[in-house]
Amino acid sequence: MSDCLFCKIAAGEIPAQKLYEDDDVIAFWDISPAAPKHFLIVPKKHRINLSDLSEEDDRLIGKMMRVSAQVAEENGIEKGYRTIINNGADAGQVIFHLHMHVLGGRPMGWPPG
Template identity: 45%
Template sequence: MDCLFCKIASGEIPSTKVYEDAKVLAFRDISPQAPVHIVLIPKAHYENILEIPFDNSVINDMIKAVQIIAKQEGMEDEGFRVVNNCKEFGGQTVDHLHFHILGKRKLTWPPG
Protein backbone atom coordinates (compact mmCIF):
# COMPACT_ATOMS: atom_id res chain seq x y z
CA MET A 1 0.00 0.00 0.00
CA ASP A 2 1.30 3.42 -0.91
CA CYS A 3 -0.23 5.36 1.99
CA LEU A 4 1.80 8.19 3.51
CA PHE A 5 0.29 7.78 6.99
CA CYS A 6 0.71 3.98 6.94
CA LYS A 7 4.39 4.55 6.17
CA ILE A 8 4.63 7.00 9.09
CA ALA A 9 2.83 4.53 11.39
CA SER A 10 5.25 1.74 10.41
CA GLY A 11 8.31 3.97 10.93
CA GLU A 12 9.26 3.85 7.25
CA ILE A 13 8.90 7.64 7.13
CA PRO A 14 10.10 9.56 10.21
CA SER A 15 7.83 11.86 12.18
CA THR A 16 7.97 13.94 15.32
CA LYS A 17 5.89 11.71 17.59
CA VAL A 18 3.97 13.23 20.47
CA TYR A 19 1.88 10.19 21.46
CA GLU A 20 1.77 6.52 20.59
CA ASP A 21 0.04 3.43 21.87
CA ALA A 22 -0.78 0.05 20.34
CA LYS A 23 -3.56 1.44 18.11
CA VAL A 24 -2.86 5.12 17.39
CA LEU A 25 0.00 7.48 16.60
CA ALA A 26 0.13 11.28 16.92
CA PHE A 27 2.81 13.46 15.38
CA ARG A 28 3.47 17.13 14.69
CA ASP A 29 2.13 18.40 11.36
CA ILE A 30 4.92 19.37 8.95
CA SER A 31 2.93 22.45 7.85
CA PRO A 32 1.39 23.71 11.10
CA GLN A 33 -1.64 26.00 11.03
CA ALA A 34 -1.40 26.81 14.76
CA PRO A 35 1.36 26.82 17.40
CA VAL A 36 0.21 23.29 18.27
CA HIS A 37 -0.83 21.27 15.22
CA ILE A 38 -0.81 17.52 15.71
CA VAL A 39 -2.03 14.81 13.35
CA LEU A 40 -3.61 11.78 15.03
CA ILE A 41 -4.01 8.55 13.05
CA PRO A 42 -5.09 5.00 13.74
CA LYS A 43 -2.30 2.57 12.92
CA ALA A 44 -4.79 0.42 11.01
CA HIS A 45 -5.69 1.82 7.61
CA TYR A 46 -9.16 3.30 7.14
CA GLU A 47 -9.55 5.60 4.17
CA ASN A 48 -11.87 7.99 6.02
CA ILE A 49 -14.36 8.22 8.86
CA LEU A 50 -17.08 6.62 6.72
CA GLU A 51 -15.15 3.32 6.75
CA ILE A 52 -15.23 2.87 10.54
CA PRO A 53 -17.72 0.15 11.56
CA PHE A 54 -20.09 1.24 14.34
CA ASP A 55 -18.81 -1.47 16.67
CA ASN A 56 -15.14 -0.59 16.15
CA SER A 57 -13.21 0.93 19.06
CA VAL A 58 -10.81 3.02 16.93
CA ILE A 59 -12.74 6.27 17.52
CA ASN A 60 -12.68 5.63 21.29
CA ASP A 61 -8.92 5.05 21.06
CA MET A 62 -8.54 8.32 19.15
CA ILE A 63 -10.67 10.29 21.65
CA LYS A 64 -8.59 8.89 24.51
CA ALA A 65 -5.44 10.04 22.68
CA VAL A 66 -6.95 13.53 22.11
CA GLN A 67 -7.56 13.86 25.85
CA ILE A 68 -4.03 12.76 26.72
CA ILE A 69 -2.46 15.03 24.07
CA ALA A 70 -4.54 18.06 25.15
CA LYS A 71 -3.26 17.69 28.70
CA GLN A 72 0.31 16.91 27.58
CA GLU A 73 0.38 20.03 25.37
CA GLY A 74 -1.17 22.27 28.08
CA MET A 75 -4.38 22.94 26.16
CA GLU A 76 -6.99 21.44 28.50
CA ASP A 77 -7.81 24.78 30.19
CA GLU A 78 -7.74 27.19 27.24
CA GLY A 79 -9.30 24.88 24.64
CA PHE A 80 -8.36 23.50 21.26
CA ARG A 81 -9.93 22.23 18.03
CA VAL A 82 -10.19 18.69 16.65
CA VAL A 83 -10.86 18.47 12.90
CA ASN A 84 -11.62 15.53 10.64
CA ASN A 85 -11.71 16.18 6.90
CA CYS A 86 -13.59 13.60 4.83
CA LYS A 87 -13.08 13.16 1.10
CA GLU A 88 -12.23 15.81 -1.49
CA PHE A 89 -14.96 18.38 -0.78
CA GLY A 90 -14.29 18.02 2.96
CA GLY A 91 -10.64 18.94 2.42
CA GLN A 92 -9.09 15.49 2.96
CA THR A 93 -5.68 15.34 1.27
CA VAL A 94 -4.35 12.03 2.65
CA ASP A 95 -6.66 9.03 2.23
CA HIS A 96 -6.10 7.67 5.74
CA LEU A 97 -8.45 8.56 8.60
CA HIS A 98 -6.89 11.31 10.71
CA PHE A 99 -7.73 14.07 13.15
CA HIS A 100 -5.98 17.44 13.29
CA ILE A 101 -5.55 18.76 16.84
CA LEU A 102 -4.96 22.53 16.81
CA GLY A 103 -4.34 24.86 19.71
CA LYS A 104 -2.33 27.49 21.55
CA ARG A 105 -3.97 30.35 19.66
CA LYS A 106 -7.48 31.78 19.39
CA LEU A 107 -9.15 29.91 16.55
CA THR A 108 -11.89 31.53 14.46
CA TRP A 109 -14.91 30.18 12.62
CA PRO A 110 -15.37 29.44 9.83
CA PRO A 111 -11.82 28.19 9.32
CA GLY A 112 -11.75 28.87 5.58
Protein backbone atom coordinates in the same frame (compact mmCIF):
# COMPACT_ATOMS: atom_id res chain seq x y z
CA MET B 1 -1.67 -0.09 2.18
CA SER B 2 1.81 0.06 0.68
CA ASP B 3 1.77 3.60 -0.76
CA CYS B 4 -0.05 5.31 2.13
CA LEU B 5 1.99 8.02 3.87
CA PHE B 6 0.32 7.52 7.26
CA CYS B 7 0.67 3.73 7.08
CA LYS B 8 4.39 4.24 6.48
CA ILE B 9 4.66 6.64 9.44
CA ALA B 10 2.76 4.19 11.67
CA ALA B 11 5.08 1.38 10.56
CA GLY B 12 8.17 3.48 11.32
CA GLU B 13 9.24 3.60 7.66
CA ILE B 14 8.98 7.41 7.59
CA PRO B 15 10.12 9.45 10.59
CA ALA B 16 7.76 11.73 12.49
CA GLN B 17 7.97 13.78 15.69
CA LYS B 18 5.95 11.34 17.78
CA LEU B 19 3.95 12.53 20.76
CA TYR B 20 2.13 9.29 21.56
CA GLU B 21 2.02 5.73 20.29
CA ASP B 22 0.33 2.49 21.27
CA ASP B 23 -0.94 -0.58 19.41
CA ASP B 24 -3.89 1.31 17.89
CA VAL B 25 -2.90 4.93 17.22
CA ILE B 26 0.02 7.27 16.76
CA ALA B 27 0.14 11.03 17.38
CA PHE B 28 2.74 13.33 15.88
CA TRP B 29 3.29 17.01 15.05
CA ASP B 30 1.90 18.17 11.72
CA ILE B 31 4.68 19.18 9.30
CA SER B 32 2.55 22.08 7.95
CA PRO B 33 0.94 23.48 11.11
CA ALA B 34 -2.20 25.62 10.83
CA ALA B 35 -1.89 26.78 14.47
CA PRO B 36 0.95 27.27 16.95
CA LYS B 37 0.30 23.73 18.19
CA HIS B 38 -0.99 21.29 15.57
CA PHE B 39 -0.70 17.54 15.80
CA LEU B 40 -2.37 14.56 14.18
CA ILE B 41 -3.91 11.42 15.66
CA VAL B 42 -3.73 8.55 13.17
CA PRO B 43 -5.05 5.02 13.58
CA LYS B 44 -2.53 2.35 12.66
CA LYS B 45 -5.29 0.38 10.97
CA HIS B 46 -5.81 1.76 7.46
CA ARG B 47 -9.23 3.31 7.05
CA ILE B 48 -9.85 5.87 4.30
CA ASN B 49 -12.10 8.20 6.31
CA LEU B 50 -15.16 8.22 8.56
CA SER B 51 -17.30 6.78 5.76
CA ASP B 52 -15.01 3.74 5.67
CA LEU B 53 -15.66 2.79 9.32
CA SER B 54 -17.71 -0.11 10.61
CA GLU B 55 -19.13 -0.89 14.06
CA GLU B 56 -15.91 -2.68 14.92
CA ASP B 57 -14.14 0.69 14.65
CA ASP B 58 -16.29 2.42 17.32
CA ARG B 59 -13.68 1.85 20.03
CA LEU B 60 -10.96 3.24 17.77
CA ILE B 61 -12.75 6.55 17.23
CA GLY B 62 -13.35 6.89 20.97
CA LYS B 63 -9.67 6.22 21.60
CA MET B 64 -8.67 8.89 19.09
CA MET B 65 -10.79 11.44 20.98
CA ARG B 66 -9.36 10.44 24.37
CA VAL B 67 -5.79 10.50 23.09
CA SER B 68 -6.38 13.97 21.60
CA ALA B 69 -7.25 15.29 25.08
CA GLN B 70 -4.30 13.53 26.72
CA VAL B 71 -1.73 14.73 24.17
CA ALA B 72 -3.14 18.28 24.19
CA GLU B 73 -2.76 18.45 27.98
CA GLU B 74 0.75 16.98 27.86
CA ASN B 75 1.76 19.64 25.33
CA GLY B 76 0.42 22.68 27.12
CA ILE B 77 -2.76 23.31 25.18
CA GLU B 78 -4.64 24.41 28.30
CA LYS B 79 -7.05 27.06 27.03
CA GLY B 80 -8.76 24.89 24.45
CA TYR B 81 -8.21 23.16 21.16
CA ARG B 82 -10.12 22.15 18.07
CA THR B 83 -10.39 18.63 16.67
CA ILE B 84 -11.06 18.20 12.96
CA ILE B 85 -11.62 15.16 10.80
CA ASN B 86 -11.94 16.00 7.11
CA ASN B 87 -14.12 13.37 5.41
CA GLY B 88 -13.50 13.28 1.67
CA ALA B 89 -11.95 15.59 -0.89
CA ASP B 90 -14.76 18.17 -0.75
CA ALA B 91 -14.09 18.56 3.00
CA GLY B 92 -10.38 19.13 2.41
CA GLN B 93 -9.08 15.61 3.01
CA VAL B 94 -5.73 15.32 1.21
CA ILE B 95 -4.30 12.09 2.66
CA PHE B 96 -6.83 9.31 2.36
CA HIS B 97 -6.08 7.59 5.64
CA LEU B 98 -8.38 8.58 8.49
CA HIS B 99 -6.74 11.16 10.75
CA MET B 100 -7.71 13.80 13.28
CA HIS B 101 -6.15 17.24 13.39
CA VAL B 102 -5.77 18.80 16.83
CA LEU B 103 -5.12 22.55 16.74
CA GLY B 104 -4.48 24.89 19.64
CA GLY B 105 -2.25 27.59 21.03
CA ARG B 106 -4.41 30.47 19.75
CA PRO B 107 -8.06 31.53 19.80
CA MET B 108 -10.12 29.86 17.08
CA GLY B 109 -12.86 31.67 15.20
CA TRP B 110 -16.22 30.28 14.15
CA PRO B 111 -17.17 29.30 11.60
CA PRO B 112 -13.82 27.90 10.53
CA GLY B 113 -13.11 29.32 7.07
